[in-house]
Amino acid sequence: xxxxxxxxxxxxxxxxxxxxxxxxxxxxxxxxxxxxxxxxxxxxxxxxxxxxxxxxxxxxxxxxxxxxxxxxxxxxxxxxxxxxxxxxxxxxxxxxxxxxxxxxxxxxxxxxxxxxxxxxxxxxxxxxxxxxxxxxxxxxxxxxxxxxxxxxxxxxxxxxxxxxxxxxxxxxxxxxxxxxxxxxxxxxxxxxxxxxxxxxxxxxxxxxxxxxxxxxxxxxxxxxxxxxxxxxxxxxxxxxxxxxxxxxxxxxxxxxxxxxxxxxxxxxxxxxxxxxxxxxxxxxxxxxxxxxxxxxxxxxxxxxxxxxxxxxxxxxxxxxxxxxxxxxxxxxxxxxxxxxxxxxxxxxxxxxxxxxxxxxxxxxxxxxxxxxxxxxxxxxxxxxxxxxxxxxxxxxxxxxxxxxxxxxxxxxxxxxxxxxxxxxxxxxxxxxxxxxxxxxxxxxxxxxxxxxxxxxxxxxxxxxxxxxxxxxxxxxxxxxxxxxxxxxxxxxxxxxxxxxxxxxxxxxxxxxxxxxxxxxxxxxxxxxxxxxxxxxxxxxxxxxxxxxxxxxxxxxxxxxxxxxxxxxxxxxxxxxxxxxxxxxxxxxxxxxxxxxxxxxxxxxxxxxxxxxxxxxxxxxxxxxxxxxxxxxxxx
Numbered sequence: 001x002x003x004x005x006x007x008x009x010x011x012x013x014x015x016x017x018x019x020x021x022x023x024x025x026x027x028x029x030x031x032x033x034x035x036x037x038x039x040x041x042x043x044x045x046x047x048x049x050x051x052x053x054x055x056x057x058x059x060x061x062x063x064x065x066x067x068x069x070x071x072x073x074x075x076x077x078x079x080x081x082x083x084x085x086x087x088x089x090x091x092x093x094x095x096x097x098x099x100x101x102x103x104x105x106x107x108x109x110x111x112x113x114x115x116x117x118x119x120x121x122x123x124x125x126x127x128x129x130x131x132x133x134x135x136x137x138x139x140x141x142x143x144x145x146x147x148x149x150x151x152x153x154x155x156x157x158x159x160x161x162x163x164x165x166x167x168x169x170x171x172x173x174x175x176x177x178x179x180x181x182x183x184x185x186x187x188x189x190x191x192x193x194x195x196x197x198x199x200x201x202x203x204x205x206x207x208x209x210x211x212x213x214x215x216x217x218x219x220x221x222x223x224x225x226x227x228x229x230x231x232x233x234x235x236x237x238x239x240x241x242x243x244x245x246x247x248x249x250x251x252x253x254x255x256x257x258x259x260x261x262x263x264x265x266x267x268x269x270x271x272x273x274x275x276x277x278x279x280x281x282x283x284x285x286x287x288x289x290x291x292x293x294x295x296x297x298x299x300x301x302x303x304x305x306x307x308x309x310x311x312x313x314x315x316x317x318x319x320x321x322x323x324x325x326x327x328x329x330x331x332x333x334x335x336x337x338x339x340x341x342x343x344x345x346x347x348x349x350x351x352x353x354x355x356x357x358x359x360x361x362x363x364x365x366x367x368x369x370x371x372x373x374x375x376x377x378x379x380x381x382x383x384x385x386x387x388x389x390x391x392x393x394x395x396x397x398x399x400x401x402x403x404x405x406x407x408x409x410x411x412x413x414x415x416x417x418x419x420x421x422x423x424x425x426x427x428x429x430x431x432x433x434x435x436x437x438x439x440x441x442x443x444x445x446x447x448x449x450x451x452x453x454x455x456x457x458x459x460x461x462x463x464x465x466x467x468x469x470x471x472x473x474x475x476x477x478x479x480x481x482x483x484x485x486x487x488x489x490x491x492x493x494x495x496x497x498x499x500x501x502x503x504x505x506x507x508x509x510x511x512x513x514x515x516x517x518x519x520x521x522x523x524x525x526x527x528x529x530x531x532x533x534x535x536x537x538x539x540x541x542x543x544x545x546x547x548x549x550x551x552x553x554x555x556x557x558x559x560x561x562x563x564x565x566x567x568x569x570x571x572x573x574x575x576x577x578x579x580x581x582x583x584x585x586x587x588x589x590x591x592x593x594x595x596x597x598x599x600x601x602x603x604x605x606x607x608x609x610x611x612x613x614x615x616x617x618x619x620x621x622x623x624x625x626x627x628x629x630x631x632x633x634x635x
Contacts, residue, residue: 010034016090017064017115028065028263032057036291038095039083044310046098047431048106049080051289051302052151055181055260059149059284060084062266063177066274067145070114075130077150079107079120080304081179089115099431101605106432121435122403123154123373127163127176134167134174145175145274152180153350156372167279168251175273176281180257181288181299247281256283261290300353304432323484327424329459330480331356333466334393337494338364341470345385345392347371349378355395355424375400379407379419386417391470395422398438398479399429409448412475416450419476420469426455426479427518427567428597428611433604438479439597442516443572445477446546452476452499453545455517459485461543467494481518481567483607500547504555508538510629512559514552516542516574519565519595519616526621535629548577553585562592563625567616570596593628595621 010027011034013019023031035057043050061084063074069089076082086104087095091113097103108116118129130148137144154160155178167174244254253276258269266284273280288303289295294313295302308315324332338344338360346360350373361368371378375396382392401408401423412419426438445453452472456462462480469476505520506527515523520541527537538559540552556562556578564575575594582590595615602610611617615624 011038011087011092014088014092017069017088020061020065020088023065025264025267028061029058032061032263033291035061035084035087038087038092040292040310042095042098043083043305044308045096046100047304047306048083048099049304050292051295051299052078052081053083054292054295055286055288055290056081056149056179057084057290058261058263058266059177059179059286060088062263062270063147063149064088065263065267066270067147070117072145072147073117073130073133074115075118075126075133075146075148076108076120077126077148077154078123081149081151082108082116085115086113089113099433099604101603101609105604107435119435121432122400124150124157124159126150126154127160127167127174130174130176131163131167131172134172135170138172146173147175147177149177149179152178152182153373156350157374158376164247164250164252164279171251171278173277174279176252176279178256178281178283179260179286180283181260181286244283247283250279252279252281254281254283256281257285258282260284260286323487324459325356325484326459326462326480326482327354327356329356329462329485329490330395330422330424330466331359333463334360334395335363337467337470338367341391343389343391344470345369345382345390347378347382347385347392347394349373349375349396349400351395351397354397355422357395375404376407379404380411382419383407383411383415383417386412386419387415391418391420393420393422393466395424397425397436398423398427398441399425399436401441402444405444408445408451408475413448413450416474418473420466421445421475421477422466423477423479425482427481428602428607428616429482430607430610431604434601437602439568439602441477441479442545442566442568442574443576445479446577447572448475450474451546453479454497454543455479455545457503457515457517457520457541457543458488460488460490461497463490464495464497465543468497468499471496472499479517486521497543500544500549502543502549502552503541504538505541506537506539509536509559511535511561511563511625512538512540512556513563513565513621513625514540514542514556514574514578515565516545516567518567519621522616522618523565523621525618526625529618529622530625530629533626535626537625537629542574545574545577548574548581550581550585552578553581553587556582556590556592557587560590561628562590563595563621563628564592565595565616565621567611568596569599570594571599591628593624595624 010031036054039053091104094104099106105112107121110116110119126148127150130146134146247254255269259265269282288299306315334346345367346357347369348355348357349371352358352361352370371381378394382394385392423441426441429436429438445451454465456465465478469478505524513523523539527539530537564578566574573596575596597614
């Protein structure tokens with residue numbers, strides 16, 4: 001019997017997963033349609049991860065229908081597909097605040113709801129986290145279930161296989177749901193992704209066979225045994241080339257593949273896991289962007305999208321001439337430089353569109369590599385290229401480079417290899433929040449021997465820095481912000497910037513502002529406003545955090561009052577570098593203040609709003625500079 005009424009909204013009556021239990025399959029299907037509509041309507045206003053969440057609506061409903069959260073723990077890998085989960089678990093009335101300042105997060109967050117079992121935002125963590133939770137439950141004598149939901153794109157990362165290997169070895173109770181939609185952000189790459197393909201005919205099947213055989217041979221300790229076993233049986237041919245054999249090699253009971261948009265089939269499959277002990281993998285086939293035609297046609301674009309018009313999926317029209325983004329400038333510059341530099345090689349980790357390398361990939365496919373969601377591999381792969389005389393550029397978001405910190409140290413900096421890191425999304429990135437802000441990179445990169453760290457003040461300087469980096473014999477990191485450039489004129493001729501040399505943009509007598517990257521132009525505006533108030537303020541575009549220009553010491557001493565401005569945490573950033581420079585030079589007669597981000601994980605919200613809150617806009621710099629100068633006049 002249905003609990004719904006003819007004209008009532010099903011979603012309006014869902015305040016917790018318990019409210020799903022009495023619904024019929026037909027009502028659950030109707031609920032799925034309502035959830036999709038709610039997600040589309042909300043994301044069209046707030047922006048967000050649309051296609052991933054649309055693809056798992058039925059899966060989410062089935063999970064909460066069969067299992068008993070929050071006693072049973074559901075862990076969403078990455079978490080950008082958790083919008084339906086949020087709607088079902090008591091956040092329907094706040095869903096309109098998604099990704100807005102003070103509103104609900106775009107990712108699972110334990111402090112937001114007890115239904116969120118693990119804080120996520122980066123990929124491939126769910127199996128390891130689930131295994132940890134399951135182990136803890138076993139020690140406490142609890143019998144509830146632990147379910148890790150992971151996408152096929154996330155399964156390309158080594159961490160996921162480390163978790164599978166450990167869970168299978170210890171035979172822990174853990175249910176892994178593999179959400180297979182043949183996409184991560186961009187279309188998946190690699191042998192494993194091909195292995196999970198459902199179209200096993202013709203040439204594709206032959207290629208799959210080769211990919212799988214090579215992959216299984218590489219499995220330490222079990223690969224050759226598996227191949228030997230299946231070759232003994234003529235009847236095992238088809239079974240061998242299905243995903244089940246791989247996961248059973250890790251001692252997982254394999255169920256599937258299941259049609260991921262059939263709620264009845266999903267419920268049946270999950271019910272079948274309830275009596276099973278040990279590790280289980282349920283393979284679910286879904287369509288990314290399901291139920292919204294523009295997202296189905298272009299799931300990469302709608303993976304993470306800003307506001308859009310629902311009927312067409314297009315963004316609101318802006319009558320002003322659009323400015324190119326830093327990402328676009330980077331991508332175009334790479335294509336331009338590759339025409340004459342035959343050793344230039346581009347590397348990305350599952351984000352050719354997001355990092356601006358799509359054009360490069362089209363024009364120079366032999367000098368392009370998308371490693372999939374495997375940042376550690378991407379960095380060390382680039383290091384290998386560099387040992388053979390190539391000049392690899394690893395284009396990566398700041399937040400994701402953190403995942404390969406060890407490789408940056410040991411495989412690039414230690415042997416002093418000329419690998420260039422093009423670090424997109426440096427600083428505050430906005431609505432994706434604390435898991436995606438890139439405000440640690442200056443601090444951790446400038447601590448590394450042999451590393452050169454620079455940040456451009458505008459898109460033209462980004463081009464010159466990339467050209468400069470290709471001339472430098474060691475590791476270089478170029479850090480630039482998310483979003484549009486400033487519309488400055490672009491020099492067609494490249495000029496090498498002397499390593500470690502800053503640029504004085506404005507002379508001053510009362511105060512010296514040392515600014516980096518995205519903070520240079522706001523500092524210039526603040527200085528111009530202060531001049532109208534009778535204050536003489538100089539501005540320096542530091543350009544380099546490491547090596548830092550030693551000439552800043554003498555310049556600072558001549559003025560006596562220095563304000564450092566950076567879009568990075570204050571600990572160990574540009575301000576720290578300046579203080580260290582003063583100490584090394586024995587400078588003691590300079591008063592100094594720092595504007596940067598505090599010692600915390602910055603919340604989600606629009607980037608302009610966050611910069612205003614933390615004093616990293618023209619108004620904030622103006623206020624701090626004015627107060628600093630007035631304080632000096634009183635002394």
